[in-house]
Amino acid sequence: MTNFNRSRLLLACLLLPAFLPAQVRPNPVKKLFPEGTVFHENISYAGDTLAKHLLDIYLPANTKPGMPLVIWVHGGAWLSNDKYADMGYMKNTINAILDNGFALASIDYRHSTQAVFPAQIQDCNQAIEFLYRQSEQYGFDRKNFFLMGFSAGGHLASLLGLAANNSMKEFTAPGSRVSFRIKGVVDFYGPADLTAMPMPAEDETGKDPITLLLGAPVVERPDLARKASPVSYVDPKDPPFLIIQGEKDMSVPNTQSRMLHSWLHLAGVKSDLIIVKDAPHYGEMFDAEKIRTAVTAFLKEHSANR
Numbered sequence: 001m002t003n004f005n006r007s008r009l010l011l012a013c014l015l016l017p018a019f020l021p022a023q024v025r026p027n028p029v030k031k032l033f034p035e036g037t038v039f040h041e042n043i044s045y046a047g048d049t050l051a052k053h054l055l056d057i058y059l060p061a062n063t064k065p066g067m068p069l070v071i072w073v074h075g076g077a078w079l080s081n082d083k084y085a086d087m088g089y090m091k092n093t094i095n096a097i098l099d100n101g102f103a104l105a106s107i108d109y110r111h112s113t114q115a116v117f118p119a120q121i122q123d124c125n126q127a128i129e130f131l132y133r134q135s136e137q138y139g140f141d142r143k144n145f146f147l148m149g150f151s152a153g154g155h156l157a158s159l160l161g162l163a164a165n166n167s168m169k170e171f172t173a174p175g176s177r178v179s180f181r182i183k184g185v186v187d188f189y190g191p192a193d194l195t196a197m198p199m200p201a202e203d204e205t206g207k208d209p210i211t212l213l214l215g216a217p218v219v220e221r222p223d224l225a226r227k228a229s230p231v232s233y234v235d236p237k238d239p240p241f242l243i244i245q246g247e248k249d250m251s252v253p254n255t256q257s258r259m260l261h262s263w264l265h266l267a268g269v270k271s272d273l274i275i276v277k278d279a280p281h282y283g284e285m286f287d288a289e290k291i292r293t294a295v296t297a298f299l300k301e302h303s304a305n306r
Contacts, residue, residue, distance in 0.1 A: 027056070029087040034095050036061025040138070045107070045130035046123070046173070052114065055107040055127050056083055057138055060098040065136075068144035068183075068303045070097055071128060072106040073160075075151030075190075075282070077209035078120060083108040086150040086188075089284045093292045100296055103140060105131055109156070116215035117228050121163075122173040124156050132180040144303050147185045148295075151252065151282065152209075154190020158230035158241075158260065161185040165237045182239045184302040186295055189245040189252050189281060192260035194218060194225040198253070234263045240270035242298040244291060246279030272298065 027041055038059035046053040059067070074085035083106040087094060097104055109123035128145065135142040149157025161182045163171055172178055191197055191210075195218060200208040210225070211217045218225040226232050241264055245257040254275055264271035274294060279285040 027084065029084045032087055032091045032094055033058055034061065034098050037098060038063060043130075045127045050110070052082075052108045052110045053123065053127075054083065055105055055130070057131075058098065058104040058106075059138065060101060060103065063103075063139050065139045066141045067101060067103045067139050068146065068299070069103045069105060069131065069135075069140045070146045070148050070186075070299065071131065071157075072104060073124060073147060073149035073153035073157045074106065074108070075149070075153045075188075076111075078112040078117075078152045078155075078213045079209060080111065086153070086282065089282065090287050092287050092289075093295060096292050096296050097299070100300065102146075102299060103138065112209070112212040117213050117224070118171050120156055120213070121159055121171045122176075124160055125171060125178055126173045126176045128160070128180055129176060129178060141304075142180065144183050145180055146183055146299055146302070148188070149186070149190055150188045151190060154187040155192070155230065156190075157185050158187050158190050158192060159228070159233070161239050161241070162230050162233040162235075165235055166233050168233075183304065184240045184242070184298060186242045186298065187244070187257070187260070188286060189249055189254075189257065190230075191252050192229065192256045192263075193231045194229045195222055196256070196259070231260055231263050234260075234267050234269065236268045238264065238267065238269045240298075240302055242272050242274075242294065244274045244276065244286065244294075246276050246281060246285070248278055249281045251281040 040057040042054045044053055045055050074081050074083055076085055107124060107127040109120045132142050147157035147161055194210055197210060205211050205217050214221055214224045214228060216224060243257045243261050245254045247254060257273060261271050261273040276285055
């Protein structure tokens with residue numbers, strides 16, 4: 001075999017897993033959910049076989065039509081984790097969501113190592129559009145869709161909620177559309193302004209999550225960083241926000257949450273900000289009763305049928 005053919009074979013082996021039919025694996029967070037939860041798992045939302053184009057739906061026991069829906073967007077620096085991430089340390093919050101009559105859907109999206117931005121926001125929009133169009137089948141109230149995102153997922157949730165009023169066609173996958181409206185966003189420690197995030201050392205640029213997301217360093221493509229920043233799209237018609245971040249977050253400075261909160265306030269958009277004392281970037285401190293109560297109160301307040 002020639003070196004050229006060996007190289008082609010190696011490349012094919014590396015790329016193949018991304019295009020094989022999604023492998024169904026046991027749900028590692030199933031035990032976190034309340035007894036009687038109805039599970040619909042590994043649903044393809046894009047009509048293809050990509051493993052990152054799957055979502056799970058969790059319906060409360062004794063489901064009935066017209067349930068508001070919370071859409072869970074996982075974190076992982078846009079380059080790791082899946083639709084089960086962040087649930088392990090948020091058990092009580094998950095239970096509170098379902099116990100209060102909300103359905104939950106957790107969506108996956110392509111990593112930056114598979115496709116650069118805006119692929120991630122395209123995937124999220126496509127997943128939510130699928131849920132919107134399947135509302136009757138699963139019993140969702142399509143007028144009551146909420147987003148809840150963590151870290152990179154908080155960034156995507158914020159971007160989804162804020163950019164909807166800006167007719168960003170490149171944020172929609174080819175052949176797809178956006179028919180839904182978001183009623184509210186719960187943002188856990190998501191980057192809000194990528195141009196204001198700490199810059200990596202020059203020799204670390206290739207490993208920087210934001211560089212990998214954009215396909216270029218922020219210092220070289222500030223235009224891309226601005227386009228991918230939620231603060232770029234704040235306007236008076238945006239949905240309400242609940243923003244939660246740790247005081248001692250060493251991954252995303254809490255000035256990011258403060259800045260987003262201020263931009264929303266200046267635009268006249270309802271926004272509540274909670275800085276959790278001594279809390280790091282993520283973990284069980286965000287599942288505390290005080291935070292959980294604020295989250296459920298926010299969801300209830302902004303549900304149209306409550």
